[in-house]
Amino acid sequence: MAVIIQKYGGTSVGSPEKIKFVAGKVAKRYREGNDIAVVVSAMSGETDKLIRLAKELSSSPAPREMDVLVSTGEQVTIALLTMALKDLGVPARSLLAFQIGIKTDDAYMKARIQEIDVDLLKKTFAAKEVAVVAGFQGITEDGDITTLGRGGSDTSAVALAAVLGAELCEIYTDVDGVYTCDPNICNKARRLDKITYDEMLEMASLGAKVLQTRSVEFAKKYNVPILVKSTFSDEGGTLTTKEDSDMEKEVVSGITYDKNEAKITILGVQDKPGVAAKLFSPLSDNNINVDMIIQNVSSDGKQADLSFTVTKTDYDKAMKIVKAMISDLGARDVVGDPSIAKISIVGVGMRSHAGVASKMFSALSSVGINIQMISTSEIKVSCVIDEKFIELGVRVLHEAFELDKTGSAVA
Amino acid sequence: MAVIIQKYGGTSVGSPEKIKFVAGKVAKRYREGNDIAVVVSAMSGETDKLIRLAKELSSSPAPREMDVLVSTGEQVTIALLTMALKDLGVPARSLLAFQIGIKTDDAYMKARIQEIDVDLLKKTFAAKEVAVVAGFQGITEDGDITTLGRGGSDTSAVALAAVLGAELCEIYTDVDGVYTCDPNICNKARRLDKITYDEMLEMASLGAKVLQTRSVEFAKKYNVPILVKSTFSDEGGTLTTKEDSDMEKEVVSGITYDKNEAKITILGVQDKPGVAAKLFSPLSDNNINVDMIIQNVSSDGKQADLSFTVTKTDYDKAMKIVKAMISDLGARDVVGDPSIAKISIVGVGMRSHAGVASKMFSALSSVGINIQMISTSEIKVSCVIDEKFIELGVRVLHEAFELDKTGSAVA
Numbered sequence: 001m002a003v004i005i006q007k008y009g010g011t012s013v014g015s016p017e018k019i020k021f022v023a024g025k026v027a028k029r030y031r032e033g034n035d036i037a038v039v040v041s042a043m044s045g046e047t048d049k050l051i052r053l054a055k056e057l058s059s060s061p062a063p064r065e066m067d068v069l070v071s072t073g074e075q076v077t078i079a080l081l082t083m084a085l086k087d088l089g090v091p092a093r094s095l096l097a098f099q100i101g102i103k104t105d106d107a108y109m110k111a112r113i114q115e116i117d118v119d120l121l122k123k124t125f126a127a128k129e130v131a132v133v134a135g136f137q138g139i140t141e142d143g144d145i146t147t148l149g150r151g152g153s154d155t156s157a158v159a160l161a162a163v164l165g166a167e168l169c170e171i172y173t174d175v176d177g178v179y180t181c182d183p184n185i186c187n188k189a190r191r192l193d194k195i196t197y198d199e200m201l202e203m204a205s206l207g208a209k210v211l212q213t214r215s216v217e218f219a220k221k222y223n224v225p226i227l228v229k230s231t232f233s234d235e236g237g238t239l240t241t242k243e244d245s246d247m248e249k250e251v252v253s254g255i256t257y258d259k260n261e262a263k264i265t266i267l268g269v270q271d272k273p274g275v276a277a278k279l280f281s282p283l284s285d286n287n288i289n290v291d292m293i294i295q296n297v298s299s300d301g302k303q304a305d306l307s308f309t310v311t312k313t314d315y316d317k318a319m320k321i322v323k324a325m326i327s328d329l330g331a332r333d334v335v336g337d338p339s340i341a342k343i344s345i346v347g348v349g350m351r352s353h354a355g356v357a358s359k360m361f362s363a364l365s366s367v368g369i370n371i372q373m374i375s376t377s378e379i380k381v382s383c384v385i386d387e388k389f390i391e392l393g394v395r396v397l398h399e400a401f402e403l404d405k406t407g408s409a410v411a
Numbered sequence: 412m413a414v415i416i417q418k419y420g421g422t423s424v425g426s427p428e429k430i431k432f433v434a435g436k437v438a439k440r441y442r443e444g445n446d447i448a449v450v451v452s453a454m455s456g457e458t459d460k461l462i463r464l465a466k467e468l469s470s471s472p473a474p475r476e477m478d479v480l481v482s483t484g485e486q487v488t489i490a491l492l493t494m495a496l497k498d499l500g501v502p503a504r505s506l507l508a509f510q511i512g513i514k515t516d517d518a519y520m521k522a523r524i525q526e527i528d529v530d531l532l533k534k535t536f537a538a539k540e541v542a543v544v545a546g547f548q549g550i551t552e553d554g555d556i557t558t559l560g561r562g563g564s565d566t567s568a569v570a571l572a573a574v575l576g577a578e579l580c581e582i583y584t585d586v587d588g589v590y591t592c593d594p595n596i597c598n599k600a601r602r603l604d605k606i607t608y609d610e611m612l613e614m615a616s617l618g619a620k621v622l623q624t625r626s627v628e629f630a631k632k633y634n635v636p637i638l639v640k641s642t643f644s645d646e647g648g649t650l651t652t653k654e655d656s657d658m659e660k661e662v663v664s665g666i667t668y669d670k671n672e673a674k675i676t677i678l679g680v681q682d683k684p685g686v687a688a689k690l691f692s693p694l695s696d697n698n699i700n701v702d703m704i705i706q707n708v709s710s711d712g713k714q715a716d717l718s719f720t721v722t723k724t725d726y727d728k729a730m731k732i733v734k735a736m737i738s739d740l741g742a743r744d745v746v747g748d749p750s751i752a753k754i755s756i757v758g759v760g761m762r763s764h765a766g767v768a769s770k771m772f773s774a775l776s777s778v779g780i781n782i783q784m785i786s787t788s789e790i791k792v793s794c795v796i797d798e799k800f801i802e803l804g805v806r807v808l809h810e811a812f813e814l815d816k817t818g819s820a821v822a
Contacts, residue, residue: 016464020468050487053487054490054491057427057495058495058497064505065505066490068486068489069487076461076464076483080464080476080480098554099554099555143510
């Protein structure tokens with residue numbers, strides 16, 4: 001008998017009819033003889049509705065109370081899904097984070113899971129009941145409710161799969177898998193049957209919104225296979241798993257992009273130790289995440305231009321902070337550009353293949369796209385380009401690396 | 412420094428604007444130097460909305476899951492009110508039943524409070540924080556969520572007042588107190604400044620919907636004074652308190668009525684032991700509450716007609732059950748009447764005054780109202796009459812007992 005974790009996202013449980021449909025899917029798996037824990041998100045739109053309510057009460061709602069508030073969304077869904085399961089004759093029990101002891105730190109609104117007590121879950125399985133678990137939420141040592149950040153239910157599901165030694169973590173959503181690129185802007189996008197944790201990590205953090213990045217980190221750490229599938233179709237699915245020897249190593253597995261980026265350049269920064277720290281500490285103190293950073297030293301070696309990217313949402317705040325520091329940094333000026341975007345290629349095969357980056361640059365330049373910044377890791381290359389060229393860039397790279405064909409071209 | 416418990420009902424916290432207004436009221440009391448626990452209900456309409464959702468998923472939703480579902484309403488309100496308080500600079504902390512240990516039995520949807528752990532509440536007061544407590548909910552020994560039944564937040568508030576030794580339990584609602592009768596049907600209704608627990612108990616159980624009956628039982632047991640006031644007016648208020656010697660004993664304090672009653676009469680029941688048990692056990696097994704019961708033995712002493720009342724909601728179900736038992740009960744026939752209602756007079760002074768009941772009967776008959784059933788206790792007399800005469804009956808009794816004047820007439 002296998003332990004299976006299933007997770008259903010907000011659009012999959014967005015109405016009573018859809019919840020009944022999901023109950024039918026769970027019942028089928030249950031009747032095959034499996035021990036099942038189902039993790040559900042809030043009904044689509046509910047979390048946003050609660051956040052709007054909070055904003056009406058306070059311009060900066062207390063984070064502890066935000067978590068008390070938004071965690072109700074999942075509580076509603078687990079109760080409803082459990083009712084639907086019982087109506088189908090499937091024994092089931094809803095479980096909240098405080099009940100099964102999903103312990104987190106106390107970083108409200110972005111807490112990290114530290115520990116899960118499996119006793120109650122195992123008792124539930126022993127009683128032949130389906131455990132219907134509220135995703136997204138946790139509980140601190142002191143008994144305060146926390147939430148795991150946007151997409152946190154993915155992480156709840158993977159964490160449960162890890163502690164229960166589940167055979168598989170099935171993530172049901174409104175797409176039928178992970179694609180070589182966004183099918184909305186490239187009609188040649190191809191669904192990937194399999195992808196490695198590292199590739200999925202890069203894709204998730206680069207803007208492909210299928211899984212929460214942290215859930216993939218968790219899955220990689222505990223070696224939990226994740227199957228991303230569509231709730232409403234039996235076809236397709238993408239398995240995220242560890243890199244194994246017989247797995248075909250794609251040079252490039254996918255093209256991702258992120259439009260929520262903005263660029264800030266500080267001109268004529270003094271090139272001496274401590275400048276970067278002086279610049280970036282106030283940004284992180286203000287909860288502004290800096291993504292790419294590039295510094296060019298001038299020919300005389302005394303001055304540098306320093307560029308970095310932040311999210312478009314943080315752009316105004318970041319510009320204000322940086323402008324206030326110009327003289328302190330010994331800089332000449334600050335210029336910003338909120339109309340940029342990031343385009344990336346990802347693939348584990350890149351490690352053993354030379355020339356992947358240069359092929360990317362050539363492809364972009366072949367259609368006249370100027371590259372403003374470049375950043376690389378072992379398995380990805382990212383370029384900042386003018387936002388308006390993003391769709392073109394994705395299509396041209398998809399073509400260049402022949403991603404519409406199974407097994408991508410070698411550079 | 413006094414400990415004050417305030418409770419705000421659903422209409423008092425029905426919108427972000429109203430929650431802000433309530434926060435202002437709490438802040439005022441807090442700044443007077445009191446330790447405050449605020450109990451709030453769900454925003455008006457929310458509980459019903461959740462119940463409707465459940466009904467869409469199952470014709471008989473599992474009670475355990477109903478409680479998981481409907482308890483979210485109060486969780487939302489405590490988070491929002493706490494945010495609003497913090498915005499006013501008042502330190503505050505939302506608290507759920509599982510956090511402060513409001514222990515109940517496991518009778519889902521109508522659980523009874525057994526114990527409250529005051530540690531966390533006292534810590535909250537010691538930290539000079541307002542405790543914003545979710546009403547209506549509790550937690551079982553096993554950690555399951557329970558709810559206390561309709562109006563259960565009143566009981567939460569009174570129970571907190573009892574365990575914390577509060578000076579006063581303030582219940583804020585959409586009316587400014589308890590009236591001699593329903594002001595909507597009798598324009599001479601007068602607000603009572605003071606009422607005893609026993610009178611309030613009778614009024615609550617007879618249909619005056621100001622307080623949940625159980626909250627008054629609790630208040631009486633622990634001698635907690637309850638002040639019922641309007642959220643949106645500083646005027647008025649009715650204090651429910653113990654009967655003291657210097658309190659003027661009203662012969663009749665109020666007239667109440669309950670339209671949600673239906674009558675069932677079994678004709679020609681054999682008059683022998685065990686018949687009543689045989690009849691009422693299947694009703695209680697089906698969760699049907701029987702209110703008044705009257706039996707008249709026939710002249711030959713061998714047969715009886717037995718009448719009883721149930722809620723209109725339970726009428727069809729009850730008729731079906733009783734009809735199926737006719738031959739078993741050795742009865743001749745069953746007749747029912749769903750268009751009746753109950754009218755009652757309540758007053759502690761009745762105990763020491765004769766003739767109160769007969770005055771009631773005369774008043775009703777003076778306007779041609781026929782009395783179908785009568786039931787009495789030490790401090791109340793109830794009559795079942797034709798539903799269509801209820802408003803007339805209330806007005807005529809209000810007049811007869813001169814309730815528009817302070818200090819009611821002696822019979």
